[in-house]
Amino acid sequence: MNRSLSRGDTAVDVVIVGAGLAGLTAARELESAGAAVLVIEAQDRVGGRTMARRVAGTTVELGGQWIGPGQRRIGALARDLGVETFPTHLPGRTVFCEGGRRSEYEEDGEIPFSDPAALREVEEAFGALGKLARGVPADAPWRAKNAAELDGQTLETWKLGHELSSGARFYFDLAVESLYACEPRDVSLLGVLADVASSGSFEGLFEIEASAEEYRFVGGAQEISVRLAEGLEGRVVLDSPARRIVQEGGAVLVESVRASVRAGAVIVTVPPALRGRIEYVPALGPRHDGLSQRMPMGAVIKCHAVYGTPFWRETGLNGRAESDTGPCKVTCDNSFPEDSVGVLTGFILGSDAREWGRRERGEREEAVLECFARYFGEKALDTLGYAETDWGAEVYSRGGYAGVPTPGMLLDHGPALQEPVGRIYWAGAETSSEWSGYMEGAVESGERAAREVLSDLSGVVPRREAPVSDVDDLSQRKLAQGYTHRG
Amino acid sequence: MNRSLSRGDTAVDVVIVGAGLAGLTAARELESAGAAVLVIEAQDRVGGRTMARRVAGTTVELGGQWIGPGQRRIGALARDLGVETFPTHLPGRTVFCEGGRRSEYEEDGEIPFSDPAALREVEEAFGALGKLARGVPADAPWRAKNAAELDGQTLETWKLGHELSSGARFYFDLAVESLYACEPRDVSLLGVLADVASSGSFEGLFEIEASAEEYRFVGGAQEISVRLAEGLEGRVVLDSPARRIVQEGGAVLVESVRASVRAGAVIVTVPPALRGRIEYVPALGPRHDGLSQRMPMGAVIKCHAVYGTPFWRETGLNGRAESDTGPCKVTCDNSFPEDSVGVLTGFILGSDAREWGRRERGEREEAVLECFARYFGEKALDTLGYAETDWGAEVYSRGGYAGVPTPGMLLDHGPALQEPVGRIYWAGAETSSEWSGYMEGAVESGERAAREVLSDLSGVVPRREAPVSDVDDLSQRKLAQGYTHRG
Numbered sequence: 001m002n003r004s005l006s007r008g009d010t011a012v013d014v015v016i017v018g019a020g021l022a023g024l025t026a027a028r029e030l031e032s033a034g035a036a037v038l039v040i041e042a043q044d045r046v047g048g049r050t051m052a053r054r055v056a057g058t059t060v061e062l063g064g065q066w067i068g069p070g071q072r073r074i075g076a077l078a079r080d081l082g083v084e085t086f087p088t089h090l091p092g093r094t095v096f097c098e099g100g101r102r103s104e105y106e107e108d109g110e111i112p113f114s115d116p117a118a119l120r121e122v123e124e125a126f127g128a129l130g131k132l133a134r135g136v137p138a139d140a141p142w143r144a145k146n147a148a149e150l151d152g153q154t155l156e157t158w159k160l161g162h163e164l165s166s167g168a169r170f171y172f173d174l175a176v177e178s179l180y181a182c183e184p185r186d187v188s189l190l191g192v193l194a195d196v197a198s199s200g201s202f203e204g205l206f207e208i209e210a211s212a213e214e215y216r217f218v219g220g221a222q223e224i225s226v227r228l229a230e231g232l233e234g235r236v237v238l239d240s241p242a243r244r245i246v247q248e249g250g251a252v253l254v255e256s257v258r259a260s261v262r263a264g265a266v267i268v269t270v271p272p273a274l275r276g277r278i279e280y281v282p283a284l285g286p287r288h289d290g291l292s293q294r295m296p297m298g299a300v301i302k303c304h305a306v307y308g309t310p311f312w313r314e315t316g317l318n319g320r321a322e323s324d325t326g327p328c329k330v331t332c333d334n335s336f337p338e339d340s341v342g343v344l345t346g347f348i349l350g351s352d353a354r355e356w357g358r359r360e361r362g363e364r365e366e367a368v369l370e371c372f373a374r375y376f377g378e379k380a381l382d383t384l385g386y387a388e389t390d391w392g393a394e395v396y397s398r399g400g401y402a403g404v405p406t407p408g409m410l411l412d413h414g415p416a417l418q419e420p421v422g423r424i425y426w427a428g429a430e431t432s433s434e435w436s437g438y439m440e441g442a443v444e445s446g447e448r449a450a451r452e453v454l455s456d457l458s459g460v461v462p463r464r465e466a467p468v469s470d471v472d473d474l475s476q477r478k479l480a481q482g483y484t485h486r487g
Numbered sequence: 488m489n490r491s492l493s494r495g496d497t498a499v500d501v502v503i504v505g506a507g508l509a510g511l512t513a514a515r516e517l518e519s520a521g522a523a524v525l526v527i528e529a530q531d532r533v534g535g536r537t538m539a540r541r542v543a544g545t546t547v548e549l550g551g552q553w554i555g556p557g558q559r560r561i562g563a564l565a566r567d568l569g570v571e572t573f574p575t576h577l578p579g580r581t582v583f584c585e586g587g588r589r590s591e592y593e594e595d596g597e598i599p600f601s602d603p604a605a606l607r608e609v610e611e612a613f614g615a616l617g618k619l620a621r622g623v624p625a626d627a628p629w630r631a632k633n634a635a636e637l638d639g640q641t642l643e644t645w646k647l648g649h650e651l652s653s654g655a656r657f658y659f660d661l662a663v664e665s666l667y668a669c670e671p672r673d674v675s676l677l678g679v680l681a682d683v684a685s686s687g688s689f690e691g692l693f694e695i696e697a698s699a700e701e702y703r704f705v706g707g708a709q710e711i712s713v714r715l716a717e718g719l720e721g722r723v724v725l726d727s728p729a730r731r732i733v734q735e736g737g738a739v740l741v742e743s744v745r746a747s748v749r750a751g752a753v754i755v756t757v758p759p760a761l762r763g764r765i766e767y768v769p770a771l772g773p774r775h776d777g778l779s780q781r782m783p784m785g786a787v788i789k790c791h792a793v794y795g796t797p798f799w800r801e802t803g804l805n806g807r808a809e810s811d812t813g814p815c816k817v818t819c820d821n822s823f824p825e826d827s828v829g830v831l832t833g834f835i836l837g838s839d840a841r842e843w844g845r846r847e848r849g850e851r852e853e854a855v856l857e858c859f860a861r862y863f864g865e866k867a868l869d870t871l872g873y874a875e876t877d878w879g880a881e882v883y884s885r886g887g888y889a890g891v892p893t894p895g896m897l898l899d900h901g902p903a904l905q906e907p908v909g910r911i912y913w914a915g916a917e918t919s920s921e922w923s924g925y926m927e928g929a930v931e932s933g934e935r936a937a938r939e940v941l942s943d944l945s946g947v948v949p950r951r952e953a954p955v956s957d958v959d960d961l962s963q964r965k966l967a968q969g970y971t972h973r974g
Contacts, residue, residue: 287841
């Protein structure tokens with residue numbers, strides 16, 4: 001083993017920081033091209049922002065979970081790994097609460113706004129965003145003709161420029177919070193348009209059928225990462241936060257808590273907001289570091305209640321609710337078809353998440369269940385189990401679903417999302433120009449980064465076996481135990 | 488010495504992270520109240536974002552340097568320490584360049600916009616901002632009546648809502664860039680109004696006389712920190728970036744590169760954007776961590792040319808330029824009265840800094856001098872020396888002048904600027920509600936944090952001598968050599 005660097009327990013061709021979908025996909029691609037890889041993961045599990053947990057005998061999806069028909073990479077990857085999908089679509093009526101009035105609507109019916117004009121206004125607003133997005137290149141939104149104007153304002157400003165009734169404003173906000181886990185004020189209009197361009201239409205992101213939420217994975221979305229990691233057995237080191245990346249003498253040294261690894265290249269897959277929490281020697285320049293300062297994570301607490309049966313279906317409800325009163329303003333039926341139990345999942349989003357995240361767990365659980373009871377009846381109070389994840393409190397995600405571009409970020413720092421720095425390459429859902437922020441984007445980014453590394457290092461780095469013998473015992477044990485569960 | 492924690496070389500009452508004005512002020516206040524302190528500084532010098540260097544025989548101010556009449560704390564502190572001030576005001580004409588046309592105007596004359604209406608428009612816009620700021624409480628801007636509306640938009644949006652001519656827009660942008668080192672699109676309107684409320688009027692920030700730039704310090708602003716550190720001899724550890732802050736058993740353990748210190752409390756004075764780069768055990772909650780994600784630093788490259796004489800004065804110029812063409816769109820005469828040489832200082836700001844920061848130093852120097860020559864004549868090309876600081880590349884500042892509130896930050900995270908987390912207290916220029924982002928704000932924040940600690944820990948923490956015997960040799964040598972110069 002080449003030990004020309006003063007430190008470095010191990011040497012491989014490529015180190016990957018982060019065992020989420022992006023990192024594991026990159027590792028798989030590199031390995032299938034013959035490269036020796038090692039994946040360094042901060043947590044005691046793989047999957048990043050996908051995470052499953054057993055609660056009251058069923059699997060609960062704590063993180064990202066849906067895919068849609070335009071998302072061919074994640075679909076193909078799941079098929080390859082033998083992870084099956086099933087349709088999310090459930091017949092039934094959606095609960096709609098506005099101004100203290102609870103109503104229900106059929107899936108092919110009209111949303112029963114108290115002001116009937118609201119529906120048309122919302123459709124027009126979504127349509128206008130879609131139209132505006134047509135001028136924005138998804139792979140370089142900062143090159144849009146009017147990029148400065150679009151990146152100079154928040155989505156809130158754009159919204160206020162359209163005279164929406166209060167019902168339409170509520171629904172517009174709800175859609176944005178559902179999609180971004182942030183308020184319309186937190187995100188640049190150009191950033192939103194870039195996402196629309198990268199994934200289709202705005203309303204397509206929010207609907208279920210033929211949308212980004214059309215399918216789910218049997219066993220949960222984390223299963224894809226678990227199987228990817230199984231295919232990389234011995235090349236994934238858990239419990240090992242990356243601390244420092246040193247570039248010297250044409251190589252990189254990646255120092256993490258449980259392993260220091262020398263390599264020809266490193267792919268960093270942590271969200272942009274967390275890139276700056278790793279030390280780089282030499283330091284990142286202002287453009288790359290500034291990106292890390294200007295793409296904060298959204299805020300979401302995902303809450304789940306498990307019931308003896310999916311009781312809401314008995315009265316013809318599909319488990320969806322849309323409400324102007326929280327804490328969970330959006331819910332869904334999150335049961336697995338093979339289980340007899342029912343799971344309701346509610347989202348506490350944006351400012352609500354920041355506010356509710358500061359309260360006691362018991363108080364939060366009570367408010368969430370009261371919310372579910374308001375939507376679906378008193379039976380919602382009779383749970384078998386409850387689980388929640390405040391993604392803002394997850395130290396190695398620090399928010400969810402994804403990073404949100406603040407005004408001006410794309411114009412001044414956008415290229416730093418992907419642009420390598422010497423032998424440091426970047427991946428992760430936010431770095432993709434196809435379904436940015438989604439699992440599909442994570443997979444695409446992993447494939448893209450692997451291609452970049454293979455192209456740049458072709459013939460330069462001799463291939464080696466990947467020895468992990470000097471990674472400490474605990475990590476090895478964790479590897480042997482599998483990757484699903486949390487400490 | 489109490490060694491009940493498993494690690495910790497040293498024990499004091501209070502550790503301060505950062506030897507800038509905030510940290511050193513806090514240390515001084517605490518020490519004068521009888522507490523044992525230790526200041527941990529990442530760099531090989533004190534002063535934070537104030538920094539002086541000798542260039543061609545004169546002192547050059549690389550960082551913060553001006554104070555104004557409303558800034559009583561920094562003034563009093565300087566007087567205490569024997570650091571004298573002198574007036575910045577210089578008689579003479581200011582150069583004004585707009586649309587390729589160079590003109591000059593007397594200090595009591597009108598700005599010679601090509602469209603004379605621009606002047607009135609600019610004055611009206613500044614006046615309107617000042618009026619709007621009256622409804623914003625500087626110490627809790629998120630409590631303003633229309634806070635959601637104000638924090639939902641960028642300053643750019645507010646500007647575009649006022650029909651300004653192109654000349655007025657240029658000057659408005661120039662003022663914002665000069666004040667914030669960012670573009671109007673980067674900053675929340677509420678954030679700007681809070682700053683105006685914390686420091687007086689908007690135009691007052693930009694003018695020289697009777698403004699924030701009225702006086703300078705003899706020997707440079709860093710001299711205040713140097714003298715503060717001399718008064719703390721042996722209690723300032725240089726070259727020692729803080730890595731981890733552990734709270735356990737009613738105490739804190741601050742781990743830094745050269746010293747691990749146990750204390751009753753810690754005051755962290757790094758800019759909010761850099762707080763997240765320290766590891767906290769237990770981890771910070773989402774509200775505090777989110778602040779770190781949502782207050783990016785401005786971008787500035789401060790450039791200086793030293794000349795045999797302040798030649799521009801010979802032709803009646805005061806060294807100030809205001810221009811729509813960069814890289815330095817704003818300049819000033821930065822000579823010290825006791826020196827015979829002249830210093831011109833130019834600012835590359837916001838997007839310009841990000842763009843010019845990526846070029847070679849030689850190319851940048853050439854463009855800066857060409858700029859100076861355009862404003863002040865060919866003599867500007869004949870330098871004795873040149874110096875520049877790209878504050879975005881300074882690893883322990885990561886931008887300048889200060890952190891910029893993005894839309895929505897104050898509403899969701901504002902209180903986290905000051906709110907302690909257990910025994911962790913926060914200071915730094917951005918955390919002050921009086922002259923936030925200025926040296927005055929840094930001093931105020933240090934005094935405030937010291938008061939908080941003394942009040943909370945009164946009687947709890949036994950006072951000890953502050954031993955630094957186990958801080959390593961290099962730091963001790965650096966301490967002995969003084970704090971001014973850089974590695």
